[in-house]
Structures are given as C-alpha cells and as structure tokens.
Amino acid sequence: MFTEKRLTEAYNNAKEMFYDDYSRIVFMSDAHRGDGSVSDEFLRSRNLFVHALKEYYESEYTFVEVGDGEELLEYSEFEHIKNAHTDVYGLIKKFYDKDRYIRIFGNHDIFLKKQKYVEKNYYINYDEYSEEYFDFLKGIDPLESLVLKHRQTSQEIFVLHGHQGDAPNDQFWFFTMLSLKYFWRFLHRFGIRNPASPIKNVSKRHKIERNYSKWIKKNRRMLICGHTHRFKFPKNRAVPYFNTGCGIYPSSITALELSEGMIRLVRWKEKVNDDGLLYIKRETMRGPEPVELFDIRKPKEVVEYLAKLKIQRTKKSREERAAFREEKM
Template sequence: MFTQKRLTNAFKEAKKIYFDDHSRIVFMSDAHRGDGSVSDEFLKSRNLFVHALNEYYENDYTFFEVGDGEELLEYSKMEHIKNAHVDTYNAIKRFFDKDRYIRIFGNHDIFLKDPKYVEKNLHINYDEFNEEFFDFLKGIEPEEAVILKHRFTSQELFVIHGHQGDAPNDQFLFFTMLSIKYFWRFFHRVGIKNPASPVKNVTKRHKIERNYSKWIETNRRALICGHTHRFKFPKNKQIPYFNTGCGIYPASITALELTEGMIRLVRWKEKVDEKGMLHIKRETMRGPEPIEAFDIRKPKEVVEYLAQIKIQRTKKAREERAAFREEEMETDDPAAAAVKD
C-alpha cells in the first residue's frame, strides 16, 4: 500500500524531460561511493565505472544517475568521498558541464534532498593541490523522480531510485540510518551485510519488485529504477519493469542504455585475453528492444506493429551506415581506388 502511494506521489511531482529516437541516454545507479577506506565497496569497481563514463561521454550520452551515488549513511563527510574518487567526479563534471547529467537521490544519499546540503557539498569543491575552492556541480538540483516522455509517441518512462514504500528505507529511514552509522558500518568492514537490506534479503527484494509490478499495471507506465541491486530487463514483453543493477558487483557493473529508440541492458567487466592482458569489455546482456514494445497503454497488436517497424528501420539505418563507412575506406585507400578504376 505504501509503495503504491509513494510511487504515485513521486510520479505526480516528477520533473518531465523529453526524448526521441535521436536521444542517447545511459542509466546507472547504486555506486555507493565511499571514503576510500577498506569498507568502501566502490573501490573494486571504480576503474570500470570511470572507463564506462568516459566512453559514454565521448559517444554523446546523457548520464542519469538513478540514486545512491554516494554512501552517505556510512560516510557522513561528502568531502572525504569526493577526495577519495577524484577521477570519478571529474568524469561526472564533464557530463554536468555539457548539461548531460541528471541526478536522482535514493535512500543512501537522501541528504541530497536538502538544497542547502547540495549547495554546500556539490556546488563547490576543494582542490587540495592548489589549495583553493572551485565551482563543481554548481546549480545542480537532484530530483526524486523523472518522467521521460517521447516527443512523438507520448510514451512515458518513470525513472526513480525505488526505495519509496520500502519501510526500513523510507518510513523508518531515520532508525535505519542510526543503525547503519553506529552499528552495521563496523560489521560491514569485516564483510557482514545488514540482513534488513533488500540487496541480501531475497524475500524482501522480491516483495519490493512485486510492488513495482503492481504499480506498473495500475498506472500503465514503464518503470526504470535501482535500489535492489538486481538488474532486470523484461523478457517476452513482460511487465515493463527495468532495473539498472548496481555499480558494486565484484568484477562488473551494469547499466541500461537507450539509443536510437532501442533499450538494452549492458555489463562492463574485466576480461583477460590469451596474452594475459587485462581489458575492460562491454557486453549486451538483454536487448536491444524497441522502447515502443513496452508501451502498455496501447493494444498489444499496435505495440507489436510499431516495434517491428522500429526494428526494420534501425536495421536499414545500420546497414546504410556500414556501407557508407566501407565506401569511405575504399576512397581513402589509393590502392583500393586504383583497383576499382
């Protein structure tokens, strides 16, 4: 009951952002950046995270960070977190400076709900080398939720962290905060997880996901969230519930990509080649699927028809681009041009 009410209230107050088939968006969540100490779970995946962000930046993506970017319940000093992960925040600032960074707060970075806290900790930063303050994410306004609306089809994607209605992380967050700060953080250092968290509690996690599904069916909107750390991409046109996964898996991070009107779930992971060289590789786990395939407002037949048109159009566009690149290569190669003549 609380989940339905909280999600609905957040939906009504959500900021609306328009997108179309030319938009390039990546959704990532639950990095839980800490202070760089032994209990900082982000340490093991921060190189993956920075590499992925740099790739997305170079390819003109807009970065949606869908909550729990910082672990502020365990580490109360934001300046310690920023100093521990300079490369990560430099990558984030590149997106922000180009107006391509959307920040959503979750339960572990709930303090970003307070404009004064944001102004103090995100608008400016301190350069320890030059011993001076400088503008950082000046003017940023973290959101509880965002509605992505397609300019031409009016399809809406509801983007939110997903802790809303999860009692320990919403209604009773104050007590959970105290327990984490003064109790569980010390157990965390030796690898013991909080059993109340949906991350390790399978029964609780599935209950939350069932509540998500109920909200989707009632409100007929696709939902993109994080919170459970369990990546999700609907199979066989199931209820359109998407989960970004998280940024603190042992040797990988996951993300949702929305490009050319197609959505897919991807994983960035470390791979070792035959020569023993370590590489970072991006692989598709689910999709790509036309975003229209998840518009449950329309009759199933209409959705399937629109999805097929999108698939055919995308395939044709890719073939044309490949042919164009091949023709350019032949033109640039004098030997190839001579043979052609």
C-alpha cells in the same frame, strides 16, 4: 497501499523531460561511493565505473544516476568521498558541464533532498594542489523522480531510485542511517552484510518488486529503478519493470542503455586475455528491444507493429552508415 501512494506521489511530482529516437541515455545506480577506506565497497569496481563513464561521455550519452551514487548514510562528510574518487567526479563534472548529467537521489544519499546540503557540498569543490575553490556541480537540482516522454509517441518512462514504500529505507530512513553509521559500517570491513537490506534479503527484494509491478499494471507505465541491486529486463511482454542493477558487483557493473529508440541491459566486466592481461569488456545481457514493445497503454497489435517498424528503420540506418564509411575509406 503505502508503496502505491508513494509511487503515485513521486510520479505526480516528477520532472518531465522529452526524448526521441536520437537520444542517447544511460541509467546507472547504486555505486555507493565511500571515503576510500577498507569499508568502501565502491573501490572494487571503481576502474570499471570510470572506464564506462569515459565511453559513455565520448559516445555523447546523457548520464542519469538513479540514486545512491554516494554512501552518505555511512560517510556523512562528502568532502572525503570527493577526495577519494577524484577521477569519478572529474568525469561527472564533464557530463554536467555539457548538460548531460541528471541526478536522482535514493535512500543512501537522501541528504540530497536538502538544498542547503547540496549547495554546501556539490556547488563548489576544493583543489588540494592549487589550494583554491572552484565551481563543481553548481546549480545542480537532484530529483526524486523523472518522467521521460517520447516526442512522437508520448510513451512515458518513469524513473526513480526504488526505495519509495520500503519502510526502513523510506519513512524510517533516519534509524537505518544510525545502524549503518555506527554498526554495519564496521562489519562491512569483514564482508558481513545487513540481513535487513533488500540486497541480501530475497523475500524482501521480491516483495518490493511485486509492489512495483502492481503499480505498473495499474498505471500502465514503463518503470526504471535501482535499489535492490538486482538487474531486471522483462521478457516476452512481461510487466515493463526494469532495474539497473548496481555498481558494486565483485567484478562487474551493470547499466541500462537507451539509444536509437532501443533499450538494452549491459554489463561492464573485467576479463583476462591469453597473455594474462586484464581488460574491460562491455557485454549486452538483454536486448536491444524497441521501447514501443513496453508501452502497455496500446493494444498488442499496435505495439508489435510499431516495434517492427523501429527495427526496420534502425537496420536500414545502420546499413546506410556502414556504406557511407566504406565510401569514405
């Protein structure tokens, strides 16, 4: 009951934005950027994250960071996090300056609910080389939740971090912060994980997902979240519950991409070629599928018809672009 109440509150208070089949949006979450010390879990995937962001920026995607971008429960001094990952924040600033960065807060960066904290830490930054302050993400307004609404079909995509209704990470987050900051933070250095976290606790993780699926069925909305670190892409017209996965897998990161009205789950992964050189490859894990397939407000026949039209239009558009490129050559 509490999860349903929290999700409904977040939905009713969500910021509404419009998208269409020309929109390009990438959803990533749970990077847990730390201070660069040995307990900073983001270090092992930082190069993957930077490479992926560069590709998305050049491809004109809007970057929606779906919570827990920073590990503020363990490292309360955001200045140390910024200094440890200047390349990441340089890219985030580029997205923000182009009005293509949307920040949603989760339970590990819940301080972003406080306007004073945001103004102090995110509005300006300090350049240690020039010894000058400069505008960073000035004016940013972190959100708890977002509703993306299609301009033509009115189909909605509800986006939030996913900790809502998870008691230790929602209403009792302060006590969780104390245990992380003064106990588990130091055990992380030796690879020990908190067994109460949904990341490692399978039964708890599945309980969260079941509660979210119930809300989706009742309210008939497609939902994208993070929090559990378990990527999810529904198959065969299952409940439209999507999960971005996370940015701290050992040798990969995952994301959800929305482009041409199609959604897909992708993985950026380190590979080794025949010469023994490392390189980064983007792989499609699920999809692409038309978003219309996940609109459970409409009858099955209507949804499948709209999805079929979308696939035909997309195929024709790609063929026309390919033919145009060949003519130019």
